[in-house]
Amino acid sequence: TDKEGNTPVAVIDRVLFESFLKDIEAQGWQPEVVLPDYLALPYDEAEWVRWDHEGWVSVRTGFCSGFSVREENLAAMLQFVGADEQQSLRHCQHRSDAPMQVPINLLQGEYRPKRKMTQINQSWKRVIYSTALFVFVLFGSQATQYFYFKYQSDQLVQRIATTYHDLFPSAAAVDQPRLAIEKLLHRLQHAKKPKHLMLFLHKLGPLLAKSSRLKLASLDYR
Incomplete structure (x- = not known):
């Protein structure tokens, strides 16, 4: 107009x-x-x-x-x-x-003009591709973190199982060694007279570590 x-x-x-x-x-x-x-x-x-x-x-x-x-x-x-x-x-x-x-x-x-429509379509395609790339990177990062922490968790569970086996070599296989260790520590912490045992182990540990002739074969605590 x-x-x-x-x-x-x-x-x-x-x-x-x-x-x-x-x-x-x-x-x-x-x-x-x-x-x-x-x-x-x-x-x-x-x-x-x-x-x-x-x-x-x-x-x-x-x-x-x-x-x-x-x-x-x-x-x-x-x-x-x-x-x-x-x-x-x-x-x-x-x-x-x-x-x-x-x-x-x-x-x-x-x-x-068709070229303008083509430019508009190309602009939308760039937006869609950018969004898809962002979503892929986001979920890819989450997946990478998940597998990384799962691997670390599996390694930790394996170390706990090894520690449990070293402490109790004659014990049967335990499905959840982590829970078994936690229960054992809980029992020791809430025992009626745990201080004497803890002090004894605290003093005995360095001696066993320094002496190659001394070896603790077993420990029976009741």
């Missing part, structure tokens, strides 16, 4: 328009904007802009208005659109003067 509240509307020949698009795509081009030739001229509020090309004259008379006619019909067309004698026409020498913002784009609906 322009400043006056007018909405640009284009009426085109569908067959001619599709043929035009096919010719462009055959050259390996993918147009993003298609608009009438006179709207490709730069817009100037103070004066009309004119461009001559191969016997044709394109004139942009407003933000969303203009016309293209044969050069010999220019005077009649100017009179038809109500141009007075004071109306100036500024010649446009280069089409590159056209602004980036255009009032209307004929590529709408099914003719909308």
